[in-house]
Every structure is written in C-alpha cells, then in structure tokens.
Amino acid sequence: MRKGIGVVMLGIFLLGGSWAGAAPAQDKKSTEPASRQNLIKEVRHQLLLLPYYSVFDNLSFRIDRDTVTLEGQVVRPTLKSDAESAVKSIEGVSAVVNNIEVLPVSPMDDSVRRAVYRALYGDSVLSKYAYSSVASIHIIVNNGNVTLEGVVDSESDKNLANLRANAVPNVFSVKNNLTVAGGSK
Secondary structure (H helix, E strand, C coil): CCCCEEEEECCCECCCCCECCCCHHHHCCCCCCHHHHHHHHHHHHHHHCCCCCCCCCEEEEEEECCEEEEEEEECCHHHHHHHHHHHHCCCCCCEEEECCEECCCCHHHHHHHHHHHHHHHCCCCCHHHHCCCCCCEEEEEECCEEEEEEEECCHHHHHHHHHHHHCCCCCCEEEEEEEECCCCC
C-alpha cells in the first residue's frame, strides 16, 4: 500500500475503544502527520455517530490525501447517504467517493439476520461482544450468504462464531472475516 493511503475498518470496534483496522497503522502512527491522524479519527467518529448504523451494517473507509472513499454494506439506503454527508462536512475533506453497497431488501435475509444475531449474541461466550455501543461482530447477509466482520479476542471465539452462524437454518454460506485482536485474520 503506498504512503498516503490508510484503511480503517469502521465496523471493527474493540470493546476498549480502539480499531482493529488501525492496529497495523499504529506502527506508522509516529511517521504520519498529526493532521492525517486527526482526519482518520474524525471520519471514524462521524461514522460511528450515524443514528442507524447497526450490527447489520459494515462501514469502512480509505483516505488518499484529502479524498475519503467509503466502502462496506448497509441495510438502509439512507445510511449510505448519511455516511457520505457526515464525511463531506469534515474539515480537510475535499471529496467523498461513496462505494457503499446497499443490500437488497429481502424478508428472508431479515429473518436470517435476526437468527444469526440470536445464535451469536445468545451464546454465553460470544455475548460479551454485544456490550459496546457498536457490537464488535457485524452480521452482513446478502441473499442468504452471511459474512462476519469485526474483531474478537481469540481464535476460539472466531471459530465459535463461525460454527454458530453455520448452524442457522437458511444460511447458504458463511464467510468469516473476523480478526483476532492483536493477531492476524
């Protein structure tokens, strides 16, 4: 990745308030200008404040100089436009490229979302990930295919989340993109 581009995963929020997507960048933190660090913090903050951002959405962004590229998946089309508006209003941002995908409306996907949520957060081991203001395991469902995004404390929690999601009826596949805090994918 060339210098000047940073990736911060919004949907990956640790209980302690740090970002897993920012962990690799922390090595570069001392070499990045303070204004860039502030811009990353402010974009992250504005996206977290979006009123309808939930466990069923996944937002991420990339910064290249003064251009912010938004990525991820959302259930509500208004969240896509709200995210763009929030980031456009930040001082130092001259352009926003909105590549956020709006997931298709589907009653079946809605029922799968709820069932996977209950399977994950109803588990006594995984329930701890629901206690922050934005849960650290995000559940993205697109046409019966589930993607898990976020950060967990251990490889065993990652595997357990995968098992719980795979056990839900009407789930066609599970892609486990969970990251182990302090480790690798």
